[in-house]
Amino acid sequence: MSLHDARIVFTPSGRRGTFPRGTRLLDAARSIGVDIDSVCGGRGLCGRCRVVCMDGNFAKHAIVSRPAHLSVVNEIENRYSERRRELEKNHRLSCQAVIRGDLVIDVPPESQMHRQIVRKDAEHRDIKLDPATRLYHVEVQPADLLEATGDLKRLCDALAWEWHLADLACDPVILPRLQHALREGDWRVTVAVHRQSTIVAVWPGFIPATHGIAIDIGSTTIAAHLVNLTAGNVVATDGIMNPQIRFGEDLMSRVSYVMMHEDGADELTQAVRRGVNDLIGEVCGLGGIDPADIVELTVVGNPIMHHLFLGLDPRELGGAPFALAVDTALDLKARDIGIAIDPGANVYVLPCIAGHVGADAAGMVLAEEPHLLDDVSLVVDVGTNAEIVLGNRDRLLACSSPTGPAFEGAQISCGQRATRGAIERVRIDPETLEPRFSVIGSELWSDDPGFEAAIEAFGVTGICGSGIIEVIAEMYLAGIVDENGVINGTLTSGSERIFAEGRTFSYVLHDGAQRIVVTQNDVRQVQLAKAALYAGVRLLQERAGIDRIDRIRLAGAFGSHIDPKYAMILGLIPDCDLDSVDSAGNAAGMGAMIALLNVPARAEIEATVRRIEKVETALEPKFQEHFVNAMAIPNKRDSFPRLFSVVDKPAARPESTGTDRRRRRRAS
Ligand code: FES
Numbered sequence: 001m002s003l004h005d006a007r008i009v010f011t012p013s014g015r016r017g018t019f020p021r022g023t024r025l026l027d028a029a030r031s032i033g034v035d036i037d038s039v040c041g042g043r044g045l046c047g048r049c050r051v052v053c054m055d056g057n058f059a060k061h062a063i064v065s066r067p068a069h070l071s072v073v074n075e076i077e078n079r080y081s082e083r084r085r086e087l088e089k090n091h092r093l094s095c096q097a098v099i100r101g102d103l104v105i106d107v108p109p110e111s112q113m114h115r116q117i118v119r120k121d122a123e124h125r126d127i128k129l130d131p132a133t134r135l136y137h138v139e140v141q142p143a144d145l146l147e148a149t150g151d152l153k154r155l156c157d158a159l160a161w162e163w164h165l166a167d168l169a170c171d172p173v174i175l176p177r178l179q180h181a182l183r184e185g186d187w188r189v190t191v192a193v194h195r196q197s198t199i200v201a202v203w204p205g206f207i208p209a210t211h212g213i214a215i216d217i218g219s220t221t222i223a224a225h226l227v228n229l230t231a232g233n234v235v236a237t238d239g240i241m242n243p244q245i246r247f248g249e250d251l252m253s254r255v256s257y258v259m260m261h262e263d264g265a266d267e268l269t270q271a272v273r274r275g276v277n278d279l280i281g282e283v284c285g286l287g288g289i290d291p292a293d294i295v296e297l298t299v300v301g302n303p304i305m306h307h308l309f310l311g312l313d314p315r316e317l318g319g320a321p322f323a324l325a326v327d328t329a330l331d332l333k334a335r336d337i338g339i340a341i342d343p344g345a346n347v348y349v350l351p352c353i354a355g356h357v358g359a360d361a362a363g364m365v366l367a368e369e370p371h372l373l374d375d376v377s378l379v380v381d382v383g384t385n386a387e388i389v390l391g392n393r394d395r396l397l398a399c400s401s402p403t404g405p406a407f408e409g410a411q412i413s414c415g416q417r418a419t420r421g422a423i424e425r426v427r428i429d430p431e432t433l434e435p436r437f438s439v440i441g442s443e444l445w446s447d448d449p450g451f452e453a454a455i456e457a458f459g460v461t462g463i464c465g466s467g468i469i470e471v472i473a474e475m476y477l478a479g480i481v482d483e484n485g486v487i488n489g490t491l492t493s494g495s496e497r498i499f500a501e502g503r504t505f506s507y508v509l510h511d512g513a514q515r516i517v518v519t520q521n522d523v524r525q526v527q528l529a530k531a532a533l534y535a536g537v538r539l540l541q542e543r544a545g546i547d548r549i550d551r552i553r554l555a556g557a558f559g560s561h562i563d564p565k566y567a568m569i570l571g572l573i574p575d576c577d578l579d580s581v582d583s584a585g586n587a588a589g590m591g592a593m594i595a596l597l598n599v600p601a602r603a604e605i606e607a608t609v610r611r612i613e614k615v616e617t618a619l620e621p622k623f624q625e626h627f628v629n630a631m632a633i634p635n636k637r638d639s640f641p642r643l644f645s646v647v648d649k650p651a652a653r654p655e656s657t658g659t660d661r662r663r664r665r666r667a668s
Contacts, residue, residue, distance in 0.1 A: 006069070006099050009061045010034045011054075011106045016061070025051065025070065025094040025105065037113040039190070039230065040137040041162050042095035044076035045206045047084055048230075049094040050111050054104040061104060069101030110231065117232045117597060125369065129232040132346065132599040133200065133295045135210050136163050137190045140182055151179050155199075159191065170199040171344040173335065178202055192295045192342075195599070200344035201295050211235065211289050212296035213280060213341075214592035216360065217305040218242065219251050219384070220408075221557070222275055223589050224283045227596055229296065234593070236286035243275040244268050244308070250384050250405060251304045255318040265313045272309050273338045280341060294341035297334060298596040299349045300363035300588045302385070306352055311337065320618065322355025329606050350595060351606055354614040356400035361387040363591025365612075366605045368553050368584055371396055375550035378537060379584065380573070382407060382559040386533045389612070390540040390549075396608070397544050399615040401536030406529040407465040407558050414509075414516045416462030418561065423460060423467040423509065423516065425563075428474040433495040435474070435509050440464065446510070460510050463518075466561040471509060471518055472526050473566040476633050479650050480507055483632050485527045487520050527631050530572040534635070535626035536617050537574055543615055551580045555587035568643045571634030575642045 008028055009016040017032045026049050029036050040046040054065045067090050077096050081087045094105075109115045116126035138158040143151065152170055155178065159165040170178075181189050185204030192201035192210055201210075209230035216223045223239040247268055248254040258264035284291045299309065303324060307314040310332075312325045334345040350359040350366075361381065370377035373392050381387040384405045389398045409415030409422070416422050420441035427445075428435045436447045439461075442454040463471065475481040480488060480498065487505040491498045497508045504520035541547070552573055554562060564581035567573050573581065584590075594601045617623050629636040634643070 007061075007063055007102045008099065009058070009063060009104045011104065013107070019099055021099055021101070023099045025092070025097045025099060028099060029094060029105075029107070034107060035112045035114055036094060036107055037111055037115075038095065039135045039208065040095075040206055041139075043137065043206075044080050044093055044096050045137065046208055047080060047093065048111060050087070050091055050108065051094045051097075052106040052108060053090045053092055053097075054106060055090060056104075058104050063102045063104055065102060065104040069099070069103050071096075071098035071100060115232065124367075125372075127232075127594055127597050127601075130598045130600060131212065131229040131296065131596065132348070132602075133192050133194045133210065133212065133229060134196075135190055135192055135207060135230060136165070137188070137206050138162050140187045140189065142187050151182055155182070155189070155191070155202075159193075159199075165193060165196060167197075168193065168199055169197060171333075173343045174199060174202050180204075192344075194296075194344075194346055200346065201293075201342045203293075210295050211287070211293060212298070212596045213283065213294055214589060214596045215276060215279070215297060215299045216363070216586060216589035216592055217272060217276070217299065217301035217309055218360070218557075218588075219254075219302065219305060220245065222272075222279055223586060224276075224279045225589060225593050225596075226283045226287045226289065226294075227593060229597070232597055235289065236283050238279060238283040238286055240275060240279050240282070242305075243271045243278075247271070249410070251302065252318065254308075255304060255314050258313065258315055259318065265308065265315075266311075268308045268314075269311045270338075272305065276309070277338075277340050280339070291341050295345045296596060297339065297341065297345060297347040298592045299347060300359040300592045302358035302360050302383075302387070303352050303355055304358075306349065306359050309337070310349065317355055322616075324352050324355050327352050327354075327609075329602060348595060348602060350591065350602075351609045353398050353609050353612055354400075354616075356385065356616075357387050357389075357398045357614065360588035360591075361389060361398060362605050362609050363588040363595070364555050364584070365389055365396075365608060366591035366594050366601060367587040368555070371608045373551075376546055376548065378549045378552045378574070378576075379587070380533070380537070380552070380554055380559060381556040381588065382533065382554060382562070382572075383556050384408060386536060388533070388536045388540060390537065390546065391544060395544055395613070396611065397540045397613045397615055399536050399540055399617050401532045401617055403529040403532045404525075406468070406525040409462065409464050409468070411525045412463065412468055412522045413519050414462045414514075415468060415522075416464060418464035418466070418557070419461075421455070421458040421461030422464035423462070423471070424464055424561070426467060426471040426474050426509065428471075428478040428480070430478040433478055433480060433491065433497050435471075435497070437467070437471075437509065460512055460514060460516060462514075463509070463516060464561075465558045466563065468522070468526055469562050469570060469572070470566045471507075472523055472633075473569040475507060475518065475523075476569060477648070477650050481523055481633065483636075485523045485631065485633055487523065526570070527633070530570050531627050531630035534571055534574070534630035535623050538626040538630070538638075539615060539617060539620050539623055541574070542622065543613070549574055549576050552576050553582055553584040553587070555584035557586070559583065560585050565643075565647065568640065569634060569647060571630060571632070571638075571640070575638070575640040577642050578646060 037048040190207040329351040330349040425438040510516040560583040
């Protein structure tokens with residue numbers, strides 16, 4: 001080290017080096033592999049190279065670091081401060097600051113090119129920001145009479161020289177805009193480059209950030225997250241009802257529509273694409289972004305939504321052998337599938353796992369990471385068709401199970417979607433059999449003072465999926481329903497809540513302007529749905545030789561709202577420590593967002609999906625046996641020791657009369 005050299009330590013990486021005084025700080029950092037971001041190419045425009053010069057004696061590094069050991073703040077930094085935001089004390093643009101002496105330099109997270117995006121719950125790894133499409137600002141050689149090269153050639157030369165992006169291709173769709181952008185920007189442009197290989201967008205001058213959207217196409221709703229691909233934050237989230245609903249509430253009725261109408265598949269494709277375009281418009285409106293500036297889209301959906309969005313006929317998915325048209329991930333151009341964003345933008349569609357287990361389940365795996373854990377995870381998206389993934393880093397299995405629409409409130413006498421006025425929480429006093437409940441739209445319980453006034457505007461309108469789970473589980477705990485799911489008719493004498501309806505009995509949950517009743521048939525519908533889901537899980541457990549599940553994650557709109565305790569009491573999910581059962585929220589949408597923010601995650605999920613063992617429940621002879629056992633509450637064969645170590649077993653009830661027993665046999 002000569003007298004002209006200075007020692008520099010970068011934190012938090014701890015990388016250090018010795019550099020000649022006069023070296024630009026950004027160059028020093030990069031020469032030793034310190035990860036500092038830049039969009040503007042060191043022109044003092046983007047601020048992404050901002051660092052903090054530490055002031056003090058750092059004995060650990062044997063360095064005395066002073067702000068004066070950097071060149072004085074220059075004009076460009078002053079201009080940046082005026083235009084963008086004030087640079088805080090000791091904060092410098094590393095592309096402008098020059099080394100004058102020994103330094104300890106901190107690189108804050110927002111200046112790291114591959115920074116971690118922290119996910120809120122501790123169970124998940126953070127996402128490393130590494131999007132497929134990045135921005136580069138360049139200065140291009142102006143057109144010259146003596147130099148007969150095209151604008152594109154000079155742009156590519158500038159990108160190769162300044163950003164080391166060699167052999168770039170250019171999406172032809174941007175060529176008509178290129179000449180105008182170069183001249184409007186006075187030969188300075190910002191380009192978006194996809195996977196460091198293809199120019200997909202160009203803007204005159206400097207653009208500080210670019211955006212992408214992660215889309216989850218569900219049969220009922222479509223959800224979108226608008227994400228800043230430069231900073232890694234979610235700018236806005238929005239959702240709409242899937243416009244295909246007018247062709248049928250559930251997936252099979254939409255496939256039936258396609259079968260019965262010559263142009264049915266096309267109509268459904270146009271409807272879902274229109275819906276996606278409308279949603280893009282809305283979420284961009286919320287975020288103040290022009291949809292034409294969206295450079296990347298990632299998409300997940302169940303197999304039928306996946307096919308219809310891509311313009312593929314879903315008929316083969318309507319019956320065995322449930323053949324997918326394509327089970328690999330797809331990279332498409334937005335313009336080729338009628339999506340109105342930047343015409344050069346890419347659409348990445350996650351791979352489907354099997355004919356019944358879609359790209360939404362792949363997204364769920366990416367978000368919940370069962371493939372990275374030693375613990376055995378059960379991840380379930382509880383919809384009309386439950387998608388189930390079980391396993392750990394050694395082995396992963398998946399299947400789907402036809403749960404039907406009961407959990408969405410359909411086929412339940414007072415069932416409804418989870419909207420205002422729907423009963424969502426229920427408790428029943430095992431002594432008096434009197435219920436109390438809460439409804440969506442109010443925090444109060446029905447026996448709280450002020451409840452009637454709080455719900456006056458909308459009233460109690462029905463029971464949503466989570467309410468159905470709770471009321472039947474509570475009826476079981478109170479002894480109103482026995483383990484076979486039969487409502488105990490002997491209780492009519494002790495409670496007016498229970499009354500005979502023909503040969504069976506019902507329970508009055510609410511006797512208001514609208515009478516909310518749980519009938520024997522309601523209980524039966526929930527038993528059928530939960531038995532189908534549980535049988536699917538048992539089948540996977542058996543195939544994998546897994547007895548004990550360490551962790552259960554419930555995904556999807558319904559899965560996120562049910563109380564794990566009640567789901568387990570009913571036997572919807574297997575026995576597990578209640579602390580280890582949790583909601584996964586919209587895990588499929590989170591998976592799409594991870595694929596948007598981190599391009600290596602795409603290879604990860606593609607490889608994981610290839611090794612997932614697919615189990616077809618319809619072909620498994622043991623499914624029926626598991627299903628029959630699972631019709632009981634919680635289960636005829638499986639005990640739930642971990643559950644009943646923390647939950648009291650149901651109260652004993654008087655024996656039914658002979659008439660009741662006959663009624664019960666008929667009801668069964
Ligand atoms: Fe853009 Fe320094 S690299 S401001």
